[in-house]
Amino acid sequence: MKRTIFSNQLLPWLLLAPQLIITFVFFLWPAAQAVRQSFLREDAFGTRTSFVGLENFAYLLQSPEYFNSLKVTAIFAVSVTVLSMGMALLLAIAVDRMIRSTRVYTTLLVWPYAVAPAVAGILWWFIFNPTIGIMPYVLAQVGYDWNHISSKTDAMMLVVIASAWKQISYNFLFFLAGLQSIPGSLREAAAIDGAGPVRRFFDITFPLLSPTTFFLLVVNIVYAMFDTFGVIDATTEGGPAQATNIMVYKVYFDGFIGQNIGSSAAQSVVLMILVLILTVVQFRFVEKKVAY
């Protein structure tokens, strides 16, 4: 809170106007429309809409496709989070040991942050291309027949790898910052007491890193749930047989391709509630981090 302020009454509104107008027109109004449309249903010709109450939601809850999408989203989000955070933690611990080469390694590891999810998808799609890609060739040598066009598991692995790859650099930077903020004296004291590197990691480093880890957990789940649209659309487009149809992709697919506005809007509302929960978790956690 500022003690010294300016007393103008009109000026602050003029300053806020651009932000508020854009927020209202492109955020609040569409969100309200999504809520409204989630209670409506259009007939087959799009000429009449009728109020159907919670029917769209009830329909979602009965739809095996929607449950499949929930399941796929959960598997996808957990896999991406675990894979990218695991890799990033390993690399951050290794860089944390370095003295002179920290900067070089950091530079070599951070740049994938700048690659668009859609481009990351295209790159991995090319590498895993069943006819000319190098990975299927390598996998064939060990007897695995890779085909993400027909195999559900392979398709899921492809989108998980592409999404996790892009997120490693982000997690790496935050883990490294977390590791470097742990006072060296703690680990030195443990070393003097005879604790080896592994023991020191599990008894000192990892617990002290937990605020960073929790924060990254939330961020990665949000990333996997919403920002990976480009990865999915550029590679599997939700297929084969809905195996990679995550919730965000389904909102888009049902709304634009399937033209089922009511169902798409109901799914939007469900997603908004999920983001709301995740945001609350994140903010509560940030407060905790301050007190840690």
Added chain:
Amino acid sequence: MIENRPGLNLLAHATLILGVCIVALPVWVAFVASTHGPTDFMSGTIPMWPGPHLVENYSQMLGAGVSTSGTPPVGTMMFNSLIMALSIAIGKIAISILSAFAVVYFRFPFRGLAFWCIFVTLMLPVEVRIVPTFQVVADLGLLNSYAGLSIPLIASATATFLFRQVFLTIPDELTEAARIDGAGPMKFFRDILLPLSRTNIAALFVILFIYGWNQYLWPLLITTSSDYYTIVAGIKRMADAVDGLPQWHLVMATAMLAMLPPVAVVVGMQRLFVKGLVETEK
């Protein structure tokens, strides 16, 4: 490092080198593919070392594009992406810094309400409300325009919070001194707040430029005229068309060009980038 363990150091280096290789693998493969001719992909596996067609492929993509896929030359798409990324970055910074100034330095009725209106945008990513937002933009006649590409993505709670944080750390004495010297609010904003938040603005700009450049779903939906295709969205259209007739070398050249500007920004301005990343997540 606590104690000297050569074995562990070696292991750490090995892990890192392996990590760097895994991270770089897809880009290396894409780069190699982009330097080969169309026939090199017919013979089974893709080559692992660069071929002789680098200049030829890139100049073809930048200048002419692939006529069969209906996408414009990559040069045009990169220009569109640049306009979009710059408008989003500058627009977000401009409206956020103004609203943060209003929220921190003034007391007015409904201040809390205004702040909450901005706050909720944090919970409404464009992917979630994509259908109604598209309808709004279509009703406003903003399809196929730079305004339609950038304005709906400009509102930002994160940037507003960041500037609010920055302003709250600026000592009250500065404001008092400015007021005693007779400076009005806008003069104070221009001569004191803006210079003091210069590095924050620069750091934020790096993050927002990457954010803007990498937009995918939004440009994909609202550009139907190829004049307004952005490169990240256009590459998918190109890959789709290519499916029938594999022109992987050209798709990968486009992918390389799509990555180049944001990666260059991250590598070239690493210090600002890290600062921006850490600050926007606080």
